[in-house]
Amino acid sequence: MDPVQNPYAPGAGQRPPELAGRDHERTRFGVLLGRLEAGRPERGMILTGLRGVGKTVLLNELRSTAEQRGWVVAFVEAGPGRKFRLLATQALTGSLRAASLRHRTSDRLRKALRVFKSFSLKAAAGGSMSLGVAVDPEAGRADSGYLELDLTDLLVDLGEAAADLGTGVLLLVDELQELPKPDIAAVAGAAHQMNQLQLPVAVVGAGLPNLTSVLAKAKPYAERLFAYHRIDILEPAAAGEALHRPVEALGVAWQPEALAHTVEASGGYPYFLQAFGSKIWDYAPGPRRITIDNARAGIEAARGELDEGFYGSRWGRTTPAQRAYLAAMAAEAGTANGGSVSSGQVADRLGKTHRDLGQHRDQLIRKGLIFAPERGRVAFTVPGMGAYIERLDC
Ligand SMILES: Nc1ncnc2c1ncn2[C@@H]1O[C@H](COP(=O)(O)OP(=O)(O)O)[C@@H](O)[C@H]1O
Numbered sequence: 001m002d003p004v005q006n007p008y009a010p011g012a013g014q015r016p017p018e019l020a021g022r023d024h025e026r027t028r029f030g031v032l033l034g035r036l037e038a039g040r041p042e043r044g045m046i047l048t049g050l051r052g053v054g055k056t057v058l059l060n061e062l063r064s065t066a067e068q069r070g071w072v073v074a075f076v077e078a079g080p081g082r083k084f085r086l087l088a089t090q091a092l093t094g095s096l097r098a099a100s101l102r103h104r105t106s107d108r109l110r111k112a113l114r115v116f117k118s119f120s121l122k123a124a125a126g127g128s129m130s131l132g133v134a135v136d137p138e139a140g141r142a143d144s145g146y147l148e149l150d151l152t153d154l155l156v157d158l159g160e161a162a163a164d165l166g167t168g169v170l171l172l173v174d175e176l177q178e179l180p181k182p183d184i185a186a187v188a189g190a191a192h193q194m195n196q197l198q199l200p201v202a203v204v205g206a207g208l209p210n211l212t213s214v215l216a217k218a219k220p221y222a223e224r225l226f227a228y229h230r231i232d233i234l235e236p237a238a239a240g241e242a243l244h245r246p247v248e249a250l251g252v253a254w255q256p257e258a259l260a261h262t263v264e265a266s267g268g269y270p271y272f273l274q275a276f277g278s279k280i281w282d283y284a285p286g287p288r289r290i291t292i293d294n295a296r297a298g299i300e301a302a303r304g305e306l307d308e309g310f311y312g313s314r315w316g317r318t319t320p321a322q323r324a325y326l327a328a329m330a331a332e333a334g335t336a337n338g339g340s341v342s343s344g345q346v347a348d349r350l351g352k353t354h355r356d357l358g359q360h361r362d363q364l365i366r367k368g369l370i371f372a373p374e375r376g377r378v379a380f381t382v383p384g385m386g387a388y389i390e391r392l393d394c
């Protein structure tokens with residue numbers, strides 16, 4: 001069918017035409033906003049899950065919800081070696097500029113902008129951000145150079161200004177586990193202060209499943225500070241909705257058998273739903289329906305592309321020693337629980353010691369191919385990676 005009309009959205013962070021199966025998290029987030037607006041305490045949220053399950057698109061959804069309610073929102077995407085202070089400064093600038101235009105008369109907001117200026121001046125030498133309004137830095141606030149203190153200062157002032165204006169401040173951090181360790185502790189520490197002061201400031205983070213333990217290590221109280229949500233593969237009913245709702249709107253229908261087959265083939269993995277849906281649409285001659293034959297042809301083509309791109313690009317970034325490690329993981333994973341395997345077993349299989357393999361394991365973690373869900377265990381960051389490696393038969 002007409003590729004221009006293709007509604008599916010395969011790709012990292014690509015907004016799906018139907019955000020299926022995330023009602024619970026969206027509802028909880030609505031409660032969070034409502035409670036903070038009403039001056040009541042509420043924990044922030046942490047979304048954890050493998051790559052491609054839809055954490056980033058969910059964060060983006062929460063971001064628009066908060067923006068529509070007039071909240072000041074900063075969306076930070078953490079990455080290896082990226083300092084939080086600079087990322088937060090960049091992320092807050094646009095939102096604060098808009099807020100300062102909307103609430104020209106608020107003294108509290110003006111003070112918060114001065115504190116933001118102090119905070120931003122420490123981000124990079126001469127690196128203050130243009131807010132579109134002239135403000136001087138507030139000396140002695142948010143300028144100690146210690147992120148936790150300065151972020152707390154900043155959020156206290158922003159939170160007080162927001163409370164005055166009947167709104168709130170939302171800090172979203174994607175790939176939170178990638179922040180430098182002291183920065184993670186600083187974010188959790190500042191969130192803790194906001195909670196205690198009952199200011200309308202919420203921190204919502206997303207990351208790989210090891211984020212839970214990363215946070216616990218950074219601050220022991222992190223466990224109680226946030227509500228943890230596991231973002232997982234979709235149930236069959238939600239996976240079906242993700243596929244059929246978008247085409248319904250275009251007057252096209254999936255034949256039930258084709259839909260069931262595609263849901264099953266995707267395993268409910270959101271990225272595959274989009275990748276399969278997209279290819280099936282392109283392959284189906286139409287005009288008004290998608291048949292089981294169309295589904296089979298599209299899935300086969302999509303699988304070929306996934307092996308080339310999605311899995312192949314990951315595999316292609318590895319050295320022979322790293323490949324041996326991954327292949328051993330894949331072979332072990334067959335019998336393992338929850339997709340994780342013990343690094344000791346990987347070592348045994350390769351006839352090496354734990355220590356011999358440490359650097360390969362660390363490099364694979366840095367490359368984002370695997371992660372450590374708990375001490376002494378490793379797992380692939382994307383579903384199906386082990387099966388792909390087994391298919392390669394190396
Ligand atoms: N709830 C959902 N329903 C349908 N498709 C989704 C859903 N969540 C994510 N997707 C799709 O899955 C893919 C991966 O989403 P993304 O947010 O980048 O995942 P993550 O951040 O967890 O790696 C995208 O193509 C997106 O459109």
Ligand SMILES: [Mg+2]
Nearest residue numbers: 013055056174
């Ligand atoms: Mg993401």
